[in-house]
Amino acid sequence: MKHQITIKDIANKLGLSTSTVSRALKDHPDISPKTRTAVKELAGLLGYRPNRIALNLRNNSTRTLGLIIPEIEHYFFSAIINGIEEVAYKNDYSVMVFQSNESYKREVINTQAVLTNRVDGVLVSFSKETRDFSHFQRLIDNEIPVVFFDRVTEELQADQVVADDYQGAFLAVNHLIEKGCRRIAHFAAPQTLTIGKSRLSGYHDALLKHGIPYNPSLVVLADTFETAKKAAHEILRKTERPDGFFAVNDMSAIAIIKAARELGIRVPDDVKVVGFENSKSSALIEPELTSVDQFGFELGREACLLLLKRLKDDDDVSEFKPVKKVIKTKLVVRGST
Amino acid sequence: MKHQITIKDIANKLGLSTSTVSRALKDHPDISPKTRTAVKELAGLLGYRPNRIALNLRNNSTRTLGLIIPEIEHYFFSAIINGIEEVAYKNDYSVMVFQSNESYKREVINTQAVLTNRVDGVLVSFSKETRDFSHFQRLIDNEIPVVFFDRVTEELQADQVVADDYQGAFLAVNHLIEKGCRRIAHFAAPQTLTIGKSRLSGYHDALLKHGIPYNPSLVVLADTFETAKKAAHEILRKTERPDGFFAVNDMSAIAIIKAARELGIRVPDDVKVVGFENSKSSALIEPELTSVDQFGFELGREACLLLLKRLKDDDDVSEFKPVKKVIKTKLVVRGST
DNA sequence: CTCAAAATTTCAACCGATTGCAATTGTTTT
DNA sequence: AAAACAATTGCAATCGGTTGAAATTTTGAG
Structure with missing residues (x-):
């Protein structure tokens, strides 16, 4: 990747400090109108974009959600991803997708990957093989909000979204x-x-x-x-x-x-x-x-909304009460009956 | 998220500096066997995991790929995602998925999102609406490798993977x-x-x-x-x-x-x-x-492999020669003919 | 026992942005 | 003209880890 314009580049060119530039860019009242416009102008000119990674580090948040799913190549799951991506997009979150391919072993590796990537929250539908849920418990222990959808378990203290x-x-x-x-x-x-x-x-x-x-x-x-x-x-x-x-x-x-x-x-x-x-x-x-x-799209939407809600009020961790959301189903009658 | 164990925690508990701990963890020859084992032991005990974000910042790399795709809910594309995820997984990359929903406007926003997220490379199949490709040119200008698949254009100097x-x-x-x-x-x-x-x-x-x-x-x-x-x-x-x-x-x-x-x-x-x-x-x-x-899975695999290859030899940017990879198709004869 | 070489560890800067607090400049008041 | 105050701006620490160079300790030879 090419050298990206940083706040330091702007500061140097204008003979200012990085702090002033930083504040100018976010309309801090301390900054004089003159420097503010100068900074913003140059930032626009150089095509400055804040380095998300630096912000991630500072804020200890990535605005990224992890999605662990058995198989993408399945209409129901792709509909769910669609719903999830829709909500994430509207709330300025990004989605990392991990497939377990219905393999327990790979699913465990997937949970490690979401931990490594420091996602803010995780959406999970686990594999058919999965009997032991300790890898998900590890996420919960790390206080990463987890929402299970479709394939759920009562063994964990976690939110669930399922079709009825x-x-x-x-x-x-x-x-x-x-x-x-x-x-x-x-x-x-x-x-x-x-x-x-x-x-x-x-x-x-x-x-x-x-x-x-x-x-x-x-x-x-x-x-x-x-x-x-x-x-x-x-x-x-x-x-x-x-x-x-x-x-x-x-x-x-x-x-x-x-x-x-x-x-x-x-x-x-x-x-x-x-x-x-x-x-x-x-x-x-x-x-x-x-x-x-079973309204896969809505199910994905609801799961993602629930997760985002958890991310917003992450303060009351002590009094955590898992929610189980049930999406009503509908019989669509066609020629086979 | 709970406080994560850092290198500093380990350093404090052992009365060492962070640099020593860092080097001990990666078997640097300077570190004495004694401290190395002590550090590794404590790291294992505390469940230390390196903070990827900090590394991202330092290395200016996220080991993440961006995927911009018209619609997930479509067999062909979900097969492609499957192939992409497979290759990414094997090479320890993560995949961020963005849907354009066949909308040019949303696609432009998607390209901004991959820029913001500082992905290492991008895989693109553009929307039916897209006539203007300058948003992709912006990625290329930032020297982010881009591989187009299925929906491709000759207007850009970029790699392509298509079915024949x-x-x-x-x-x-x-x-x-x-x-x-x-x-x-x-x-x-x-x-x-x-x-x-x-x-x-x-x-x-x-x-x-x-x-x-x-x-x-x-x-x-x-x-x-x-x-x-x-x-x-x-x-x-x-x-x-x-x-x-x-x-x-x-x-x-x-x-x-x-x-x-x-x-x-x-x-x-x-x-x-x-x-x-x-x-x-x-x-x-x-x-x-x-x-x-049209072998969607293989197409996704090839596209991702090509992108990873670009990421590896990103030095010879000057003499960049776009590659066009064509996947042979096969006629499957069934009852309708 | 001394001194240099080798082994080990620490210091400090860095990645890019943010922010409390200090410092500087400019303005007003007495 | 000096003191007091407000308006701007800069310093430095921070997030977590890495790494070249300096500093320290250990070792061994003479």
Whole structure:
């Protein structure tokens, strides 16, 4: 990088001290109008920009947020990043993005990276592998505000922002039942993730409400396209095949639709399918997928707003009370049901 | 943030000077083994981590890269970010992400933000609106290495990484012709973007090769789902409708397939469609979309590698020769042709 | 036991900006 | 004209770490 114009350059050229220049630039009342204009003029002329790093050092703040996320290449997460970046941008914060790639080990390294980079706060959605949360506890111990979103845990004293997974699942399954389904399968996420548990429990309670017995053999762990495709093939070949599917995400739901087509089973006539995410893809496939919108953009926005709020009132650390923000979901009905 | 352990804390506790501690921590030969181990031990005990900001200030380097991108919420770009983050991670760099949201004005602000944040280098794919490139020139004037990817320009002396758009388009249209199409429409991107021009020219030359006259009325500006859907409806209703489509991206291609279905036109029997991107969605729709894979992940990797190379040999600034790296594309044939 | 060489440690400046306090200049009052 | 006061400006420390050069201590040879 080229030599950047510093306050010292301006001071020298005008025969002033750096302190005077500094004060002149920020309209300190002590400075005479004459020198103030002179300083500002020259600063403009030379294209002076304050050195953020020097300010970071002095203020012990970087105006930067860390974002630790499993995979960027996933509609839901990219929507969240979008929401986060939007809020950060409006509040003059920058965002550093770190991917864990669903790897616990890499996630630990990511937490070290955010510490090293001295970010002011961190937004986290942890990996599927993560069981131990001590690396996040280390952030909290350093009094770096952390907000968890989507993938959250009760093990830590930290803010959370989640979609209303239980409500979404309940809506979805209720909808299937009202459409006439009686034998509804659930393609679930790992039960180590809160979203896995909540969505299963919404599924369970919706069945209960309509007096349909809960049948564990209809619940399968399948939260990716590949696993879901395989599982759907198996379960659809059984003699007593399901007449409805509630999938934990859109990719799994789409895999089910594809599997059904391959087996000559009609959607929605023979089998109805509901996904969770309301991704772009859900409107592209045929039939279009009924899905629970979990408003990733809003979720990201809320998470970032909450974090910025924490950064503002960071004084009352002693009486810290974690907040759990729940974003309502919405069922978007399309051709697959 | 809590008080962080500094080199001074260690120095005080051991009755040493900060310089000794500093040198001890980095195995300077001047330091006696005794003090070295003592310092390292205490540092480990207290959980000392060097303050990156202080180092940034001294070294005038942040080990941070800036990334300016139109929209994260787009498969191709998120794949690119993935590739960039991967390379940055392996080389111990962090990535700051800024979205322009396809807005020129916001993009200008983004370039200011990367300047303010004193990133070591910048990766850019500019917005559709951008005609004037002086904000990027300002980065170059500040001798901040800039690498453009996907959306590039010849107006600036800067490195570029692009997919082989011409080749990809040629492959696609050639494929359509070999499959029997004679009246091929092209849904194009704005001709202000190099990708728009290159893909059109590949389309043009493939027609030429097979002796099919170029017909401007078959070229339509339509690079989003909505515009393409509308345009497809219009063109498919004409008496002399096309028998093949080459779309500038997958979203447009999928819109064409949907429009055809709505009009009762069969794909691929009546009309064949090829997209560009090979996004996840292309394998989800029915029929699956034939598409040109532009390897977003690799493109991001290459762009980042090129930038890091520039950062390494930043000495020979005088004899700067911009590099243009072209990533070969590949036609992935599926059910839509 | 002395003195120089070697080993070890400290001093001080620096990166760029901020800020309390001291110092300088200019103005007014008596 | 001197004292008192206000208006400006400069000094120096600070943030945390690095590094050339100086200062100190240790070691070993004569």
